[in-house]
Amino acid sequence: MIHCRSLEFHVVHGCNLSCQQCSHYSNFLRGGIVTVEEARENFDAWCKRIQPRRFTILGGEPTLNPNLCRILVMGRWKFRRSKRLLVTNGFFLHRHPELPKVLINQGYKLEISQHGTSSDYLEKFAAVQETIAKWRRDHPRLRIGVRQSHSGWRRQYNMVDGKALPILSNPRDGWKACIQKHCTQLHLSCLWKCPALAYHSQLERKLELQNIPAWQLFRDYQAIPPTTTDAEIRQFFATKEIPQCGLCPDHKIPFLHADPTVHEVGLPVVTSIA
Numbered sequence: 253m254i255h256c257r258s259l260e261f262h263v264v265h266g267c268n269l270s271c272q273q274c275s276h277y278s279n280f281l282r283g284g285i286v287t288v289e290e291a292r293e294n295f296d297a298w299c300k301r302i303q304p305r306r307f308t309i310l311g312g313e314p315t316l317n318p319n320l321c322r323i324l325v326m327g328r329w330k331f332r333r334s335k336r337l338l339v340t341n342g343f344f345l346h347r348h349p350e351l352p353k354v355l356i357n358q359g360y361k362l363e364i365s366q367h368g369t370s371s372d373y374l375e376k377f378a379a380v381q382e383t384i385a386k387w388r389r390d391h392p393r394l395r396i397g398v399r400q401s402h403s404g405w406r407r408q409y410n411m412v413d414g415k416a417l418p419i420l421s422n423p424r425d426g427w428k429a430c431i432q433k434h435c436t437q438l439h440l441s442c443l444w445k446c447p448a449l450a451y452h453s454q455l456e457r458k459l460e461l462q463n464i465p466a467w468q469l470f471r472d473y474q475a476i477p478p479t480t481t482d483a484e485i486r487q488f489f490a491t492k493e494i495p496q497c498g499l500c501p502d503h504k505i506p507f508l509h510a511d512p513t514v515h516e517v518g519l520p521v522v523t524s525i526a
């Protein structure tokens with residue numbers, strides 16, 4: 253077994269919210285629900301070769317996947333020695349009444365991300381807080397954390413006329429400043445260095461970035477397939493900066509988080525929690 257720090261898996265690529273500068277680009281995406289079979293293929297490709305200290309199910313918004321609980325159970329058995337986490341914005345927790353018991357029985361911690369402090373957002377988030385309070389009362393063994401994700405939010409790329417453009421830097425400095433550098437993604441049965449690279453092709457299709465040469469290094473990136481040797485996998489985890497890190501900011505650029513229930517480029521936004 254090759255030990256690694258963290259492995260993250262999207263069960264949905266899109267999101268009901270639209271947090272600008274989402275590091276997974278999920279603010280631009282809708283749909284993209286991962287099937288149970290796809291999850292199994294991804295897990296089976298790696299569960300006997302790597303042992304992440306932390307295994308995280310997220311998205312996008314994972315509670316948009318109707319098969320979330322089945323995938324959580326499967327993930328527990330495939331990565332049973334890892335600390336397990338489910339990260340969600342909380343808006344659709346009520347769609348999964350069985351979730352608390354699954355999380356308790358399968359040893360996951362529930363992490364809920366708060367994505368703003370605007371009055372409109374907080375009005376909608378109040379229903380999430382009610383669900384959290386009820387689940388805490390009804391399920392004392394359930395571990396729940398609430399992250400203030402909006403504080404410390406940062407810019408990852410520039411937006412010009414609806415197009416994402418990289419912020420150029422020295423790769424070493426880009427990597428040093430990066431908060432995604434240990435967020436290995438399991439996607440398409442391959443390992444990807446970070447969410448920015450794993451989901452860039454989806455962003456490119458959505459925003460029609462194909463003709464922007466500045467992103468070429470991201471297009472050229474090769475994820476690690478299951479056929480990779482153990483030595484190459486160890487090298488993958490040991491590698492710090494790569495040339496692609498030169499397309500990321502070399503310092504924190506604070507970004508004022510707008511109301512994530514309002515979308516910047518006109519995609520339909522799901523705000524109902526009914």
Ligand code: SF4
Pocket residue numbers: 267268269270271274275276277278279311312313341365367512
């Ligand atoms: S809630 Fe916001 S940060 Fe989280 S996946 Fe959705 S858009 Fe991204």
Ligand code: SF4
Pocket residue numbers: 426427430431432433445446447448449494496497498499500
């Ligand atoms: S390419 Fe490098 S600096 Fe950019 S997000 Fe990925 S790991 Fe971080």
